[in-house]
Amino acid sequence: MLSPMLANEVERAVSRYLAVADRLLPGRISGFYVVGSVALGAWRAGRSDIDFVATVAGDLGERDLRRLALLHKAGNAPAAWRALARARPDVPGTLNGVFVAERDLGRPVTSLRPLASHSGPSFKRGRGFEANPVVWKVLLEKGVAVRGPAPGELGLDPEPGRLREWNLGQLHGHFATWAGRALSARPPRKPLQPAHQVALATVLSPPRLHHTIATGEVISKEAAAEYALDTFGPRWHPLLRLALARRLGLPAPAPGDARRVPRLVGEFVLEVIASADEK
Known part of the structure; x- marks a missing residue:
């Protein structure tokens, strides 16, 4: 064992x-x-x-x-x-x-x-x-x-003084770029995965970084869903609940018009980034 x-x-x-x-x-x-x-x-x-x-x-x-x-x-x-x-x-x-x-x-x-x-x-x-x-x-x-x-x-040095800076860098780098693509006519996709599934798999990562910027603590994506429901407006709640259900493998309603999902997720990511800048 x-x-x-x-x-x-x-x-x-x-x-x-x-x-x-x-x-x-x-x-x-x-x-x-x-x-x-x-x-x-x-x-x-x-x-x-x-x-x-x-x-x-x-x-x-x-x-x-x-x-x-x-x-x-x-x-x-x-x-x-x-x-x-x-x-x-x-x-x-x-x-x-x-x-x-x-x-x-x-x-x-x-x-x-x-x-x-x-x-x-x-x-x-x-x-x-x-x-x-x-x-x-x-x-x-x-x-x-x-x-x-x-x-x-082990004598590790995680550099806690750079934690906020590093997370902001990820939001303004990788996730801002991703959001730009999601808002375009050709949103991100992966082999055998349509764009709306890729987008739903991305929803919970930015609020996870937002939580670390705000509190200094690292949480799971599941916990980030609950944090985001408490932190961001009701407009995003159906999207967050859908992403959480899919993360947990629970039955979830169809996302309506799947073609709109990447754009919606892109808009949510940009709101998370703007909010993180104020923390």
């Missing part, structure tokens, strides 16, 4: 992933910490991914990096097969994470250069979005140690 804090499905998935990691890179994964929805108490079987931060002992050569890329595929094969068998366009249960050098853990997180990361279908060398003040705060305060010392013993 890895940890009493992990659900059985998470424990099995992490065990399989680490077994593959230890075959491909024996003795190199010195620490493994579960963050994200698992750490925040909002993980849902069959709907959520499993986010992690892994530490690596020593340097990684070219051969090691190729094996790390193979780990991304082989370690997540069970989740991919389950999604394929159910004809799902997404792959819930995927392990997504960032790999950092053990020796760099004490550095301020925004100056830390990850060794690699993978998320969804993407594997990146020398980069990792997850090495940021939000994830490091969750890691320090709520991260689940599967392998290695407790997070409080």
